[in-house]
Amino acid sequence: MTQEIQQEIQENDISGARQVLRRLRARKSALAAAIVLGLLVLFALAAPLLAAWEGQDPTTYHDGLVNSAAGGVPLGSFGGVSAEHWLGVEPGTGRDVFVRLCYGARVSLVVALGATVVQVVVGVALGITAALGNRLADSVIGHLTDVLVALPFLAFAVALTAVVPADFPRPVLLVLVIGLLNGVGGLARLVRAQTLSLKKLDYVSAARLAGGSSWRIARRELLPALAAPVITYAAVLLPSNIVMEAGMSFLGVGVKPPTPSWGQMLSTATTWFRADPMYVVLPALLLFVTTLVFTVLGDALRTALDPREASRLRVGRAGRAGRRKESAI
Amino acid sequence: MPRHRHTHRIAIAASLVALITGAVACGPKGQGDTKNGAAGAPRSGGTLTVLNRQPQKEFDPARLYTSGGGNIPGLVFRTLTTRHRAAGAEGTKVVPDLATDTGKASEDAKVWTYTLKDGLKYEDGTPITSADIKYGIERSFAPELSGGAPYLRDWLVGGDTYQGPYKEKKGLDSIETPDARTIVFHLRKSEGDFPYLATSTQFAPVPKAKDTGVKYAEHPVSSGPYKVVRNEGDGRHLVLERNDQWSQDSDKERHAYPDKVDVQSGLSTEVINQRLSTGSGADAAAVTTDTNLGPAELAQIGGNKELAARVGTGHFGYTNYLAFNPKSKPFDDPKVRQAVACAINRTSVVNAAGGSSLAEPATTFLPNQATFGYTPYDPFPAGATGNPDKARELLKEAGHPDGLEITLTHSTAQDFETSPDIASAVQASLEKAGFKVKLAGLESNAYDEKVHSVQNQPDLFLAHWGADWPSGGPFLAPIFDGRQIVKDGANFNTAQLDDSGVNDEIDAINKITDHEAAAKRWGALDQKIGEQALVVPLFHPVYKRLVGKDVKNVVISDWTGVLDVSQVAVK
Numbered sequence: 001m002t003q004e005i006q007q008e009i010q011e012n013d014i015s016g017a018r019q020v021l022r023r024l025r026a027r028k029s030a031l032a033a034a035i036v037l038g039l040l041v042l043f044a045l046a047a048p049l050l051a052a053w054e055g056q057d058p059t060t061y062h063d064g065l066v067n068s069a070a071g072g073v074p075l076g077s078f079g080g081v082s083a084e085h086w087l088g089v090e091p092g093t094g095r096d097v098f099v100r101l102c103y104g105a106r107v108s109l110v111v112a113l114g115a116t117v118v119q120v121v122v123g124v125a126l127g128i129t130a131a132l133g134n135r136l137a138d139s140v141i142g143h144l145t146d147v148l149v150a151l152p153f154l155a156f157a158v159a160l161t162a163v164v165p166a167d168f169p170r171p172v173l174l175v176l177v178i179g180l181l182n183g184v185g186g187l188a189r190l191v192r193a194q195t196l197s198l199k200k201l202d203y204v205s206a207a208r209l210a211g212g213s214s215w216r217i218a219r220r221e222l223l224p225a226l227a228a229p230v231i232t233y234a235a236v237l238l239p240s241n242i243v244m245e246a247g248m249s250f251l252g253v254g255v256k257p258p259t260p261s262w263g264q265m266l267s268t269a270t271t272w273f274r275a276d277p278m279y280v281v282l283p284a285l286l287l288f289v290t291t292l293v294f295t296v297l298g299d300a301l302r303t304a305l306d307p308r309e310a311s312r313l314r315v316g317r318a319g320r321a322g323r324r325k326e327s328a329i
Numbered sequence: 330m331p332r333h334r335h336t337h338r339i340a341i342a343a344s345l346v347a348l349i350t351g352a353v354a355c356g357p358k359g360q361g362d363t364k365n366g367a368a369g370a371p372r373s374g375g376t377l378t379v380l381n382r383q384p385q386k387e388f389d390p391a392r393l394y395t396s397g398g399g400n401i402p403g404l405v406f407r408t409l410t411t412r413h414r415a416a417g418a419e420g421t422k423v424v425p426d427l428a429t430d431t432g433k434a435s436e437d438a439k440v441w442t443y444t445l446k447d448g449l450k451y452e453d454g455t456p457i458t459s460a461d462i463k464y465g466i467e468r469s470f471a472p473e474l475s476g477g478a479p480y481l482r483d484w485l486v487g488g489d490t491y492q493g494p495y496k497e498k499k500g501l502d503s504i505e506t507p508d509a510r511t512i513v514f515h516l517r518k519s520e521g522d523f524p525y526l527a528t529s530t531q532f533a534p535v536p537k538a539k540d541t542g543v544k545y546a547e548h549p550v551s552s553g554p555y556k557v558v559r560n561e562g563d564g565r566h567l568v569l570e571r572n573d574q575w576s577q578d579s580d581k582e583r584h585a586y587p588d589k590v591d592v593q594s595g596l597s598t599e600v601i602n603q604r605l606s607t608g609s610g611a612d613a614a615a616v617t618t619d620t621n622l623g624p625a626e627l628a629q630i631g632g633n634k635e636l637a638a639r640v641g642t643g644h645f646g647y648t649n650y651l652a653f654n655p656k657s658k659p660f661d662d663p664k665v666r667q668a669v670a671c672a673i674n675r676t677s678v679v680n681a682a683g684g685s686s687l688a689e690p691a692t693t694f695l696p697n698q699a700t701f702g703y704t705p706y707d708p709f710p711a712g713a714t715g716n717p718d719k720a721r722e723l724l725k726e727a728g729h730p731d732g733l734e735i736t737l738t739h740s741t742a743q744d745f746e747t748s749p750d751i752a753s754a755v756q757a758s759l760e761k762a763g764f765k766v767k768l769a770g771l772e773s774n775a776y777d778e779k780v781h782s783v784q785n786q787p788d789l790f791l792a793h794w795g796a797d798w799p800s801g802g803p804f805l806a807p808i809f810d811g812r813q814i815v816k817d818g819a820n821f822n823t824a825q826l827d828d829s830g831v832n833d834e835i836d837a838i839n840k841i842t843d844h845e846a847a848a849k850r851w852g853a854l855d856q857k858i859g860e861q862a863l864v865v866p867l868f869h870p871v872y873k874r875l876v877g878k879d880v881k882n883v884v885i886s887d888w889t890g891v892l893d894v895s896q897v898a899v900k
Contacts, residue, residue: 061757063676063714070631071624072684092624092680092750158772166769253741256768257753268750275628 030300062094079278118179127191148185235298239291371898392476406533420886461534554585586898645890646696664727674758704852720762732763801851824863
């Protein structure tokens with residue numbers, strides 16, 4: 001291909017991304033979700049500033065703020081809400097809930113996003129290799145994904161984190177364990193199936209006849225077509241990764257205490273849901289909102305990436321039809 | 330290597346005691362009140378339901394590892410002596426059961442003689458003889474019936490090699506039965522605590538003619554007020570009914586008010602506590618022998634007067650502590666250990682353990698009960714919330730003016746003992762004093778293995794200890810007796826203390842048969858060891874348990890810390 005044509009393709013790509021963005025902006029739900037997500041990220045990034053603003057830190061114990069004789073339930077109403085502790089204090093320790101939620105957002109978001117990136121990269125690579133490679137590669141990867149899908153994730157993750165040296169940074173370990181074990185098998189299968197059907201399409205055959213290598217075909221012809229299903233799948237995986245991180249924290253193999261994470265807070269909170277409902281509601285609400293936001297964004301992204309939906313969106317009336325379809329889902 | 334087994338088993342016992350002898354408790358804290366919310370005098374009749382987590386998997390008296398004969402097993406098996414079924418400190422006493430007294434000791438406490446009461450019978454009406462008790466003990470030496478406490482093997486002459494009555498029909502010469510009512514034990518060393526050991530189920534009579542070996546557990550012959558009529562699902566569901574051959578006249582300890590006891594296990598903590606608090610149907614006459622109330626449940630019950638009146642409080646002799654490895658840096662320096670002791674904020678730690686209703690701050694290694702020889706002392710007084718300034722100063726004197734980086738090992742089990750919550754509270758208080766604390770959380774099996782291995786023992790870790798009977802000996806000796814260091818097995822002397830002064834004093838006290846006199850010396854020994862800061866006592870746990878609304882006559886002794894199922898009435 002000449003340089004000219006390459007240039008043209010690149011320009012097309014850029015304008016494609018712009019189009020997708022424009023289509024996303026046109027959807028109010030996506031816009032709202034993006035704004036909320038932005039706030040959550042800001043909440044996580046600004047944790048030290050927010051802590052300083054409130055005048056608290058995530059690890060200081062406040063023995064005087066809990067009723068020791070009553071199992072350590074926070075004194076005062078709504079879990080010990082006060083001018084010093086905006087969202088109350090943790091039962092048993094008296095640590096500030098607001099600051100712990102801020103810092104907890106960092107763990108949850110970083111681990112979930114990191115794990116999703118790992119899942120997408122590994123899953124897509126495995127899927128395309130299986131579909132384009134020879135029979136041996138396909139069968140090896142096929143068995144591997146079977147194992148990954150059938151693996152009892154939590155049991156295996158707990159075992160893995162138990163054998164890894166204690167000095168290994170926990171967040172990285174969590175990203176790798178969740179990223180490589182949770183959902184990769186499913187994603188690889190999806191990509192393989194999609195690739196196999198795409199492979200038969202004329203434009204891919206044309207590219208192959210034109211002498212394109214497998215790598216080139218994968219990159220140029222298949223990846224753009226795979227983007228929509230992969231992104232949709234990733235949007236499902238992301239909230240599930242957040243939950244997995246929470247689950248691992250629940251089992252005591254998440255981030256190390258006293259580093260707060262939403263999962264850890266929720267796991268303590270499960271026993272406290274009657275005596276101190278605020279302590280359950282707050283991390284649960286944040287977890288719910290984060291999951292919802294990612295799901296809405298993922299869905300919007302899928303629609304925006306879908307050429308058929310996109311053509312409808314470009315025409316004003318059909319755009320509304322597209323939205324109606326979404327609300328039906 | 331009996332020594333290895335010995336120490337390892339005690340630790341298991343500590344937790345088993347809580348499980349097996351466990352029971353619901355009722356009545357205001359610390360008052361030794363034997364009444365509960367249900368009004369009126371206890372009467373016979375009805376069915377008592379027991380809701381438990383752990384199935385009673387083992388019901389062979391040879392294999393049971395109990396403190397004071399256990400709770401449910403204690404309804405079926407009578408033993409030479411037993412724990413006094415009384416509330417509070419009175420309940421830490423050992424009293425006669427099948428025997429007429431708690432044993433006559435020779436001068437050096439090496440020979441113990443017991444005489445059986447008159448007219449004792451099994452459930453089938455045949456008489457109980459001293460030979461049956463000897464046989465019951467011999468059975469516990471059979472390898473296929475292992476599981477009981479290791480003391481008999483260690484203490485009885487020839488016990489270390491005896492293989493049980495199936496292989497060695499001749500029996501154990503160190504147990505003599507000169508007549509049908511007399512039994513004499515010959516020990517290889519002085520053991521003033523022998524009457525306490527004689528409360529365990531290995532001292533229950535087993536009629537040789539009815540012994541079916543490993544199958545005996547399916548239908549053990551009862552000597553107590555109840556017999557097993559059903560045992561389903563490997564101890565998941567047990568039904569006990571009255572043994573009409575048992576007579577209250579020969580048994581001053583057990584009451585046996587209910588006609589039937591129905592034990593249901595395999596339930597979760599939440600289910601048990603929810604069923605007890607709701608108390609619908611048979612659950613109104615229910616108790617639990619193994620499930621405590623957690624801090625959140627306590628907080629919730631606090632607002633409900635009716636429920637709060639049904640919560641029983643018990644104290645089982647137990648200590649949760651920080652253990653050092655004084656053989657490794659930086660804790661080989663007593664000043665560093667003292668700095669840790671001064672820095673600990675026990676208020677935070679107690680809160681992490683469930684608050685002041687579930688844990689009491691500890692400065693002594695011995696539990697805060699007279700029977701252990703409790704002598705209040707605080708070698709490094711730092712107040713309820715610790716003294717970080719003093720700790721900093723001690724660190725400076727030790728040559729660490731800029732603080733010190735240390736690692737605290739804990740388990741990831743959510744048990745309010747060695748759990749991450751406790752570790753975080755310890756970490757928070759140490760960091761105030763200039764320590765930089767790294768937490769190393771291990772899965773609970775890996776944790777147990779690591780902390781009890783001399784080679785791999787961490788420098789600093791969370792530990793806990795309870796004794797097999799309420800006496801200073803089984804509390805101090807396994808932890809501080811230099812001869813109990815196990816180099817290649819499960820070691821409990823984690824301070825690796827081998828001080829001839831301490832060892833000799835342990836031997837000397839073991840010779841004393843007067844419990845009170847011995848207790849005083851155990852207390853003094855505890856203080857002497859405590860001053861070396863080999864451990865930092867953190868707290869003594871308190872048990873809170875719920876009973877059904879129709880349950881009467883709740884008795885909680887300090888021996889078990891939990892309700893005694895033999896005293897409960899449901900009518």
